Amino acid sequence: MPAETTRAANRERLAARRAAEAAARAQAERRRRTVLGGVVAAVAVLVALVAVIVVQTHRTSTSANAAVPANTVDGTVISVGSADAPVTVDLYEDFQCPNCKAFEDASGRTVAQLVADGTVQAHYHGMAFLDTSANGRYSTRALNAAAVVVATAGPGAFQAFHDLLFANQPVEGGSGLTDAQLVQYATQAGAAGSSVEHDIRNLTYGDWVKTATDQASKDGVTATPTVFVDGHKLADLSSAGLTSAVTAAAAG
Template sequence: MPADRRPRTAAKRAAEARRVALAQTAATRRRRGILGGIAAAVAVLTALVVVFVVQDRRTSTSDRAAVPGNTVADGAAVRVGDAGAPVVIEVYEDYLCPVCRAFEERNAATLAELVDSGAAAVEYRPVAILDRASTDRYSTRALNAAAVVADAAGPEAFVAFSGLLFAAQPEEGGPGLSDDRLVALAGQAGATGTRVADGIRDLAYEDWTRRVTDEASKAGLQGTPTIRVDGEELPLREATPEGIAAAVSAAAQG
C-alpha cells in the first residue's frame, strides 16, 4: 500500500492494522515452518544413521565365530551318508516350523533309508528364522543346541536330536523348550557332559546360528522346509516318501 494513500476512517485504519498483523503472523509462521522443517529433517536423518549403525551391529557376525565340529560346507551343514553318495539331499529346517515337523514325521524314515542304502547323502542345513514366533528366541536356542550336539557327538547324534526336537516341538507364539529340557534331550541323543550343558545354556554357537541363517537367506532360501535334491528345489507337495524317492532316482540318472 503506497504511503500517500492513508486510510481515512477509523474502521479502515483498524482493518489495515489487522491486515498487517495477519501478514506478520503469516511471515512468522512461515519462518517457523521452514525452521521446523529443517529441524525435523535433521532429526530424521540422525535417526536413520543411528538406527542403521545399531541394527548393523546387531546383525553382524564375527569372522571368528565358533564353528561346530562335525560339519561340512564351511560349517553350514551336518552331513550323514557315504562320502561318495551319488545324490545329495539338502534339508533346510527351523526347529519351530510346524511344516518342518510335518515333513520330518512323514519323511524322516525315507531319508534314513536312502542314507543307509547309500543312494543319497543328506545335508541338514538348519536355520533360525522364526525367533519372532516364540517368546524366548526358541529357533536360535534350539539351533544352537543342535550345533552343540553335532560338535560333541557327531552327525548321527545331531539327526537323533533333531528328531527329538521336532517330536517335542512347542507351539508357535509361546515359550520354547527350556534350556534344561534341551540339555536332557541332548543327553538322550548321546551328547552329555558339562561342555554340552554349558554350550546349550550359554548359546556357544549363537553367532554361528546367525551366520548360517544369513547365508541361507542370501542363497535364496524363502521358507522352511526347503528341500533340494542335487541343488534342484523339490516342491513341497512332492515332499513325500514317493516324491523324494522319485527325485533321487531321477537325479541319479541325470
C-alpha cells in the same frame, strides 16, 4: 462538518492498512516458523536415520571369532552320509516349524534309508526364525543345541538329536522345550558331558545360529521346510515324491 468526516475516514483507512500489515507480518512469521520447523524435523529424521543404521549394523555384525561348531561343512551345513553318495539332498528346517515336523514324520525315514543305502548325502541347513518371548527363543536354543551335539559327537549323533527334536516338537505358540530337556535329548543322542550342558545353556553357538539363518536367506530360502534334490527344489515333499526325485537324480 466536512473536515471532521475526512479525518474520520483517514483514521479508518490508516487502521485498515495497519491491520493488513499486521496480518501480512503474522503470515510471514507463520511461514518462517513452518519452514524452520520443517528443516529441524528433516535434520532430526536424517540424524536418527544415520544413528539407527549404525546401531543396527553393529547389532547384526557377528564377531569375527564367533564359535563355529566342529564337523560342519562350509561353515553352516551339517552333512550326514557318505561323500561318495551320488545324490545330494539339501534340507532347510527350523526345529519349531510344524510343517517341518510334518515333513519329517512323512519322509524322515525315507531320507534315513536313502542315506543308509549310500544313495544320498543329506545336507542339513538350520534356520532359526520362530523365536518368540513365549518359547524363550526356542528356535535359536534348539539349533544351538544341535550345533553342540554335532561338534561334540559328530553328524551321526546330530541326526539322532534332530530326529528326537522333531518327534518331540513343542507346540507352536507354546513355551518350547527347556534347556534341561535339550541336554537330556543331547545325551540320548550320544553327546554327553558337562561341556555339552554348558554350551547348550550358554548358547555357545548363538552367533553361528544367526549366521546360518542369514545364509539360508542368502540361499533364497524363505519357507520351511525347503528341500533341494541335487540343487532342484522339491515340490512334492511326500515320501514318494522324495524317492522319485532322488531316483531320477541318481539315474541322471
